Amino acid sequence: MNSFxxxxxxxxxxxxxxxxxxxxxxxxxxxxxxxxxSGFAPSDLRLILCGILYCVPDKSNWSEYPNIDHEVxxxxxxxxxxxxxxxxxxxxxxxxYKRTEFSEEVNHYFRVAGVGWQLLxxxxxxxxxxxxxxxxxxxxxxxxxxxxxxxxxxLHEAIQxxxxxxxxxxxxxIQHAMAALECVVRDVAASKATLGQLIQQNPTIFxxxxxxxxxxxxxxxxxxxxxxxxxxxxxxxxxxxxVGISGVLCRYLARRVPGGRV
Numbered sequence: 001m002n003s004f005x006x007x008x009x010x011x012x013x014x015x016x017x018x019x020x021x022x023x024x025x026x027x028x029x030x031x032x033x034x035x036x037x038s039g040f041a042p043s044d045l046r047l048i049l050c051g052i053l054y055c056v057p058d059k060s061n062w063s064e065y066p067n068i069d070h071e072v073x074x075x076x077x078x079x080x081x082x083x084x085x086x087x088x089x090x091x092x093x094x095x096x097y098k099r100t101e102f103s104e105e106v107n108h109y110f111r112v113a114g115v116g117w118q119l120l121x122x123x124x125x126x127x128x129x130x131x132x133x134x135x136x137x138x139x140x141x142x143x144x145x146x147x148x149x150x151x152x153x154x155l156h157e158a159i160q161x162x163x164x165x166x167x168x169x170x171x172x173x174i175q176h177a178m179a180a181l182e183c184v185v186r187d188v189a190a191s192k193a194t195l196g197q198l199i200q201q202n203p204t205i206f207x208x209x210x211x212x213x214x215x216x217x218x219x220x221x222x223x224x225x226x227x228x229x230x231x232x233x234x235x236x237x238x239x240x241x242x243v244g245i246s247g248v249l250c251r252y253l254a255r256r257v258p259g260g261r262v
């Protein structure tokens with residue numbers, strides 16, 4: 001896979017995310033193609049697909065090409081959209097033993113095709129914009145390095161809630177995101193007060209008018225993360241925004257106050 005474009009650092013620009021709770025035909029075809037280039041045989045893919053679908057391989061198909069390959073094409077069409085991502089995870093696990101670049105190739109395809117998922121440690125996780133990824137992933141990493149493991153865990157859980165298939169846990173993501181921020185602010189302020197109280201009591205924690213944004217985000221979490229209204233559930237994009245805000249602010253505080261107090 002040491003292609004001309006890779007050797008010289010050329011790549012297609014990332015597409016805007018347009019595919020998340022779906023697995024269109026082009027994506028299914030691309031995954032099969034990447035798997036073959038990564039050293040998988042059609043019979044390898046058929047075995048995984050039959051396991052997901054609880055069906056028996058066609059015994060009359062014995063040649064890899066074209067027979068089993070054609071069977072693979074039919075089987076992957078039968079998968080529900082979320083089962084396609086289960087299939088990708090199975091391939092990623094097996095690719096570890098083949099020492100191939102399967103995960104890297106899949107992630108590259110996801111970026112250029114506008115797919116809102118990514119493979120991290122052989123698991124499919126929600127992928128946001130570049131700014132979102134930088135803020136949240138770096139925020140989680142910095143918190144872990146500083147020993148702020150509770151806050152880092154809450155950010156991790158927020159991402160996991162957004163990554164759930166087939167239905168993301170939206171209110172859970174909002175709760176975990178604000179819990180991460182509250183945990184860091186409590187540590188910085190050496191207090192067990194709520195986030196809303198801490199912002200009022202410590203006006204220098206965040207620069208103005210960012211402190212107002214944090215207060216509004218805390219109020220939003222109360223309304224849409226903890227105390228829901230019938231018929232007015234929060235949307236995925238709103239939860240993604242709250243997780244992004246939390247990641248940015250956690251990273252800011254972690255860098256500003258690495259281990260001390262304001």
